[in-house]
Amino acid sequence: MYTLKQLAKVLKPLKVFGPLESASIDHLAIDSRQVGLSDKSLFFAFKTSKNDGHIYVSQLIKAGVRTFVISDEAVLTRFKSENTFFLVKDVLSALQLLAAYHRNRFDFQCIAITGSNGKTIVKEWLAHCMEQAPSLIRSPKSYNSQIGVPLSLWQINQHHSIGLFEVGISRKGEMQRLRSMLLPTMGIFTNIGTAHSENFSSSTEQIREKLQLFVSENSQMDKSRSTFRHCEKLIFPADHPEILTLVSELSELQNVTKCSWGYSEKSTLRLLSVHPDYGGTYIYALYKEENKELWIPFENEVSLHNGLTVWLCLLELNWPEETIVKRMADLPSVKMRMEIIRGLRNCLLINDSYNMDLQAVKSALNLLSEQSFSGIDSFVRQGFSKKTFIVSDIFQHVRPTDEKYRKLSQWSAHAGVQRVIAIGKEISKAKEFFPMDFFPFDTTEDFLSQWRKFDFKNEAILIKGARPFAFERIVARLEKTFHDTVYEVNMNSLVHNLNYFRFLLTPGTKIMAMVKAFSYGSGSYEVANVLQQHKVDMLGVAYVDEGITLRQEGIHLPIMVINPDMHSAAAMIEHQLEPEIYSFRTLESFICELKKQAVTEVYPIHIKIDTGMHRLGFSTEELQGLADVIKADNKLVVKSIFSHMVASEDPMQREFSLQQISVFKESSEQFSVNLGYNPCRHILNSAGILRFPEATFDMVRLGLGLYGLSLDEKVQKRLKTVGVLKTVISQIKTLKPGDSVGYGRKFHITQSNTRIATLPVGYADGIDRRLGEGKAYVRINNSSVPIVGAICMDMLMVDVTNIKAKEGDEAILFGDDPSLSKLAEICGTIPYELLTGISPRVRRVYYEE
Numbered sequence: 001m002y003t004l005k006q007l008a009k010v011l012k013p014l015k016v017f018g019p020l021e022s023a024s025i026d027h028l029a030i031d032s033r034q035v036g037l038s039d040k041s042l043f044f045a046f047k048t049s050k051n052d053g054h055i056y057v058s059q060l061i062k063a064g065v066r067t068f069v070i071s072d073e074a075v076l077t078r079f080k081s082e083n084t085f086f087l088v089k090d091v092l093s094a095l096q097l098l099a100a101y102h103r104n105r106f107d108f109q110c111i112a113i114t115g116s117n118g119k120t121i122v123k124e125w126l127a128h129c130m131e132q133a134p135s136l137i138r139s140p141k142s143y144n145s146q147i148g149v150p151l152s153l154w155q156i157n158q159h160h161s162i163g164l165f166e167v168g169i170s171r172k173g174e175m176q177r178l179r180s181m182l183l184p185t186m187g188i189f190t191n192i193g194t195a196h197s198e199n200f201s202s203s204t205e206q207i208r209e210k211l212q213l214f215v216s217e218n219s220q221m222d223k224s225r226s227t228f229r230h231c232e233k234l235i236f237p238a239d240h241p242e243i244l245t246l247v248s249e250l251s252e253l254q255n256v257t258k259c260s261w262g263y264s265e266k267s268t269l270r271l272l273s274v275h276p277d278y279g280g281t282y283i284y285a286l287y288k289e290e291n292k293e294l295w296i297p298f299e300n301e302v303s304l305h306n307g308l309t310v311w312l313c314l315l316e317l318n319w320p321e322e323t324i325v326k327r328m329a330d331l332p333s334v335k336m337r338m339e340i341i342r343g344l345r346n347c348l349l350i351n352d353s354y355n356m357d358l359q360a361v362k363s364a365l366n367l368l369s370e371q372s373f374s375g376i377d378s379f380v381r382q383g384f385s386k387k388t389f390i391v392s393d394i395f396q397h398v399r400p401t402d403e404k405y406r407k408l409s410q411w412s413a414h415a416g417v418q419r420v421i422a423i424g425k426e427i428s429k430a431k432e433f434f435p436m437d438f439f440p441f442d443t444t445e446d447f448l449s450q451w452r453k454f455d456f457k458n459e460a461i462l463i464k465g466a467r468p469f470a471f472e473r474i475v476a477r478l479e480k481t482f483h484d485t486v487y488e489v490n491m492n493s494l495v496h497n498l499n500y501f502r503f504l505l506t507p508g509t510k511i512m513a514m515v516k517a518f519s520y521g522s523g524s525y526e527v528a529n530v531l532q533q534h535k536v537d538m539l540g541v542a543y544v545d546e547g548i549t550l551r552q553e554g555i556h557l558p559i560m561v562i563n564p565d566m567h568s569a570a571a572m573i574e575h576q577l578e579p580e581i582y583s584f585r586t587l588e589s590f591i592c593e594l595k596k597q598a599v600t601e602v603y604p605i606h607i608k609i610d611t612g613m614h615r616l617g618f619s620t621e622e623l624q625g626l627a628d629v630i631k632a633d634n635k636l637v638v639k640s641i642f643s644h645m646v647a648s649e650d651p652m653q654r655e656f657s658l659q660q661i662s663v664f665k666e667s668s669e670q671f672s673v674n675l676g677y678n679p680c681r682h683i684l685n686s687a688g689i690l691r692f693p694e695a696t697f698d699m700v701r702l703g704l705g706l707y708g709l710s711l712d713e714k715v716q717k718r719l720k721t722v723g724v725l726k727t728v729i730s731q732i733k734t735l736k737p738g739d740s741v742g743y744g745r746k747f748h749i750t751q752s753n754t755r756i757a758t759l760p761v762g763y764a765d766g767i768d769r770r771l772g773e774g775k776a777y778v779r780i781n782n783s784s785v786p787i788v789g790a791i792c793m794d795m796l797m798v799d800v801t802n803i804k805a806k807e808g809d810e811a812i813l814f815g816d817d818p819s820l821s822k823l824a825e826i827c828g829t830i831p832y833e834l835l836t837g838i839s840p841r842v843r844r845v846y847y848e849e
Contacts, residue, residue, distance in 0.1 A: 512536070
C-alpha cells in the first residue's frame with residue numbers, strides 16, 4: 001500500500017488536484033478494460049499515436065477508480081474534486097519513478113536478462129529450474145519494455161528473495177532508465193543479433209547500450225537501507241568476439257565479475273564437446289577445474305546456447321548440482337516463436353512468424369535444414385520432396401538491402417530451399433540474389449489470393465515474416481490439415497435441435513446451453529459462437545479454463561461454471577465467469593477473493609440445492625443460514641437457484657423425479673423470500689424438458705438433446721444428428737483360410753478368402769475397444785460391414801468381402817447409422833461417454849448446409 005501523500009513525493013508532479021488524505025493505492029492500471037479496477041487503483045493515462053488514456057477517465061470513475069496520473073490538464077474541467085489527479089510532464093517517467101522507488105525498498109537477488117533473442121526462454125528455463133524456490137518472482141510473458149519492466153517490478157513484495165526480469169530496448173538512451181529501476185545484482189547477456197537494431201548505427205553500439213544495464217548505479221532512494229547497488233556478476237557468451245571485447249574493455253563494468261561460457265580456454269564454463277543423442281544433446285564442460293556433464297532435451301543450436309546460459313547462471317548461484325541436472329533434463333518447450341505443426345497434404349510447417357531479423361532467420365533455416373526433427377512422430381520421418389521458404393521484407397536490420405538479401409539467399413541455399421515465396425515490396429525486387437525458384441508478391445493478400453496454384457504437397461515449409469505482414473493468416477490457411485479421420489459437425493442440425501426444444505418451452509423461458517467437455521466433443525468456441533448468434537441466454541461449462549477459452553475467443557454471453565475450483569477464483573473474476581456455489585466453503589473462498597481483487601460492483605453467483613443427487617449442493621436445512629451470509633455481503637447477487645435431477649429420463653423413477661421437483665420448488669421459494677428478491681430458477685435438463693414440462697420454472701439447461709441425442713425413441717426421430725465421425729480405407733488385403741487379423745488373433749479366416757479393410761482410427765481416437773470382435777459395424781458405400789478382431793490404438797479392421805470397396809473409400813463410424821445410442825448400448829454405457837471420448841487429435845470440420 002502507498003498513501004497518496006507518499007505518491008505525491010515519489011511521482012514529483014507539477015500539480016496535485018484533489019484530496020491526499022485517508023486513501024491508499026495497491027494496484028497500477030494502464031488499460032481501462034482491466035477487471036478489478038477500484039478505489040485502490042492508480043491509473044496512468046498514456047497518450048499514444050492510436051489512443052489517449054485521458055478519454056477513459058469518466059468510464060474509470062464509474063468503475064470506482066479515484067486516483068489518476070495525467071499529462072493533460074484539460075481533463076480536470078470535467079470531474080469533481082473528490083478524485084485525485086497527479087499532473088506530470090511525462091506519464092511514462094512517472095510510472096518508472098514509482099517502480100524504481102518500489103524496487104529499491106527490497107534487498108534481494110535481482111537477475112536482469114537482456115540480448116537480442118532468447119530472453120524469454122532463458123527466463124522461463126531458469127524459473128523452471130528454480131521451481132522449488134518459494135520466493136521466486138519473474139516478469140510475466142515478455143514484459144521487457146519501458147512499460148513492461150515497471151509493471152513487472154510492481155509485483156515485488158517482502159517475501160521475494162530472487163527475481164528474474166527480462167529487459168529489451170529498441171534505441172539509445174532507454175537502458176539507463178530501465179537500469180535505474182531494476183538495479184540488478186546479476187546480469188545475463190544472451191546474444192546479439194539484428195532484432196530491434198534499426199535504431200543503432202552498428203552492432204557495437206547496440207551491445208554497448210545493452211551492457212549499460214549492468215553498470216553500477218547510485219541509489220537515490222531509501223537512504224536508510226542502501227545507498228549503492230551494483231551488478232556483481234555478468235553471464236555472457238565468450239565465443240562472440242564483439243561481446244567479449246566490449247565486456248572486457250568497458251571501464252563501467254570493472255567492478256562486475258565476468259562469467260562466460262564457450263570453447264575458449266578462458267571461459268568460466270568451458271565447453272569440451274557436445275553430442276546430440278536420444279532426442280537431445282549431451283554437453284561436456286569444465287567448470288572451476290571440475291568436469292561437468294549435462295543432458296538437455298533439445299538438439300538445435302539456439303536451444304543449446306540458451307541452455308548453456310541457464311547452466312552457467314545456476315552454477316554461479318551455487319544451485320544444487322543434482323537439481324540442475326534433473327531439472328535441465330526436463331526443460332520445456334517455450335511456445336513463443338518456432339512451432340512445428342502438421343500442414344495440409346502431408347506438409348510440415350515451421351511457423352516462426354513471431355519476429356523478423358537475420359539472426360532469427362538463420363536459426364529457423366538451421367531447423368529447416370535438419371533431416372531429423374527430434375520429438376516429432378513418424379509423420380515427419382516420411383521425407384519431403386521439397387523445401388519451401390515463405391519470407392517477408394526484413395525491417396529490423398541496419399545492413400544495406402543488397403547485403404542482407406544476399407546473405408538470406410546464401411543461407412536458404414545452404415538449408416536446401418528449392419523455392420522462395422517472397423512477400424513485400426523490398427524483397428520482391430531482390431530476385432537476382434536467389435538462384436532457386438522465386439515467386440514475388442507485394443502483400444500477404446496477394447499471395448493468399450493465389451496460394452492454391454503452388455500445389456503444396458509432401459514438403460517442409462518455413463514461414464518467417466515481420467509482424468506487419470500478419471503471416472499467421474498464411475499459417476492458418478496451410479495448417480488446415482486433411483487427416484483421414486474427421487468429426488463433421490453440422491451447424492444446421494445444431495440449430496434445428498435448439499429450435500425444437502424452444503418450441504416445447506413456454507414463451508419467455510430462458511435456455512442455458514451446456515458447452516462443457518468441449519461441447520460434448522463437438523468443439524467449444526465453434527458451437528458456442530453459433531449458440532450466441534441464435535440468442536441462447538446463457539452457457540454452462542464445467543471448469544474455469546473452459547470458460548476462459550470461450551472468453552478469449554470472443555464469447556460474451558453469461559457463462560456459469562458448474563464445478564469451480566476456488567484456486568482459480570481470480571481468473572474467474574478476471575474473465576467475468578459466474579460460479580456455482582454449492583457449500584459454505586466455496587462461498588467464503590469466493591467472498592475472500594472478491595475482497596482481494598477489490599471488486600466493487602455486485603458479482604453474480606448461482607446457488608446449487610441438493611434435492612436428491614447427493615453430489616454437490618446445499619441441503620434444505622442450510623438455506624436460511626446461507627441467505628443470511630449472502631445478505632450480509634453487499635458484493636454478491638444470486639443470479640439463479642438450481643438443482644440437478646437424478647433420473648429425469650427414467651419412467652421407473654418418475655415419483656422420485658416429482659419429489660425432487662417439489663422439494664426444489666418449496667426450498668427455492670423460501671430461499672427467495674429470505675433473500676428479499678427472486679433469482680432465476682432451473683432444474684430441468686434435456687430429458688426433463690420432455691417429461692416434466694410443468695417444471696420449466698424460469699430457465700432450462702439444454703445439453704445432450706442439443707447435440708441430437710435422446711433416450712426417447714420418438715424424440716430421437718425429431719432431432720437431427722449433429723456429429724458424424726468418418727474416415728477412409730487405408731488398405732485392403734485378401735486373406736486366406738488360417739490367417740488371423742489383429743492383436744491377440746481374435747479373428748480367424750475359416751472357410752474362404754476374405755477381404756479385410758484397415759481404417760486409420762482406433763481407441764486413441766475415441767473408438768471404444770468393446771466395439772471390436774464383431775460387436776459393431778461401420779458403414780461403407782451404404783453397406784454395413786462388421787468390425788473384426790481387436791480394435792488397435794490407431795487402427796481397426798472391417799470385413800468388406802461382400803461389398804464393393806476400394807482403398808480411399810469413405811467409412812462412417814457413427815452418425816445416423818450406426819447411431820451413438822446404438823453403440824453405447826453395445827458398450828453398456830451412455831452416449832455421453834462415447835461422444836466426449838472423441839480424441840482432440842481428430843480434426844473437427846464445421847459446416848452449414
